[in-house]
Amino acid sequence: xxxxxxxxxxxxxxxxxxxxxxxFEAWRTLKATGAVLTPIMSFNASTVDTRFCxxxxxxxxxxxxxxxxxxxxxxxxEPIGPKKLLDALVIAPCxxxxxxxxxxxxxxxxxxLAAKSHLRxxxxxxxxxxxxxxxAQNAKNIGQLLAMRNVYFVPFAQDDPQCxxxxxxxxxxMLPETVESALNGLQIQPLLRCL
Numbered sequence: 001x002x003x004x005x006x007x008x009x010x011x012x013x014x015x016x017x018x019x020x021x022x023x024f025e026a027w028r029t030l031k032a033t034g035a036v037l038t039p040i041m042s043f044n045a046s047t048v049d050t051r052f053c054x055x056x057x058x059x060x061x062x063x064x065x066x067x068x069x070x071x072x073x074x075x076x077x078e079p080i081g082p083k084k085l086l087d088a089l090v091i092a093p094c095x096x097x098x099x100x101x102x103x104x105x106x107x108x109x110x111x112x113l114a115a116k117s118h119l120r121x122x123x124x125x126x127x128x129x130x131x132x133x134x135x136a137q138n139a140k141n142i143g144q145l146l147a148m149r150n151v152y153f154v155p156f157a158q159d160d161p162q163c164x165x166x167x168x169x170x171x172x173x174m175l176p177e178t179v180e181s182a183l184n185g186l187q188i189q190p191l192l193r194c195l
Contacts, residue, residue, distance in 0.1 A: 004180060005034030010086040010118065011066065012111040015044035016093035016130035017052040019169065020061075023092050023128070026172040027065045030090075033176050038086065039063065039070035042098070042111045046072045077110045081117030088179055089118040092128030092154065092172060096138040099131060102151075103141035119150060124182035128154040128170035136166040152182040157193045 011027055013020070031037055039062045047055050062070050071077050080086055091098065091111055098111060107116040115125055127145060131138050135158070145151050154170040155178070171193050181188040 003034055007035045007183065008085065008087045009035045009179060010038045010040055010080065010089035010114060012040040012089060012091045012114055013045045014042040014091065014093060014095045014098045014111050015048060016095050017050040019093040019130045020052055020058060022172045024061055024065060026092060026175040030176050031065060037066040039066040039068055040077060040110055040114050041070040041072050042109045046070060072110055074110060074113050077114040078117060080114050081120045084121055086118055086123065088124045088126060088183055089115060090126040090128065090175065090179060091115065092170065092175060093130035094127045096131035096133050099129065099138050099141040099145065103144040122150055124150050124152055126152050126154060126179055126182050128172060128175060129156050130169045132164055132167045134166060134168035152178060152187050153191060154178045155188060155191050155193045
C-alpha cells in the first residue's frame with residue numbers, strides 16, 4: 001500500500017456510470033493510503049439515475065468514503081486553484097465528453113472547472129479514462145492531453161475489443177500508484193495494459 005499521508009487529493013467523478021462500483025473501490029484504496037480526499041461530481045454524476053445506481057446512492061457512497069459531501073457546483077470548485085486546495089486532482093471515471101472538454105479548455109462543469117482551476121498551480125491532474133469512443137473520435141483528445149504538462153493517465157486497456165473495439169477503460173486498481181507517480185512528476189508506465 002502506498003503512503004500518501006496528508007496529501008490533499010481531489011477525487012472527481014463524471015458520468016461513466018457503469019464504472020462507479022470499481023471507482024468507489026479505487027477511492028477506498030486511495031483513502032487507505034492516508035490521503036485527505038475532496039469529492040467532486042459532475043452535474044450528471046450527481047443527478048442522473050441509471051440502471052447502475054441512483055444519483056442519491058452515488059452521492060451517499062462518495063460521501064461515506066471521503067467523509068465529506070461532494071462539491072457539485074461551479075461556485076464550490078472555483079476556489080481550488082486560487083486557494084491551492086489540492087496537491088493532485090484525479091478524474092475517475094473520465095468520460096469522452098470530459099476528455100474533449102479538457103483538451104479544448106472548456107470549463108463548464110464542476111469537474112472541468114476544478115481541473116482548470118487546479119492546473120493553473122502546476123500541480124498534477126490524473127485522468128482515468130472510461131469511454132466507448134476513446135480509440136475513435138476521442139483518440140485525438142487523449143493524444144492532446146498526453147502532451148500537456150502536469151497531466152497524467154491511469155494506465156488503460158480495451159475492455160471489450162470484439163464488441164466495442166474503440167472502447168478504453170482505466171485500470172482503476174492502479175489509481176494510487178499512478179497518483180504517487182504523478183506527484184513525483186512521472187507518467188506511470190507502461191500506459192497501455194491488458195485486462
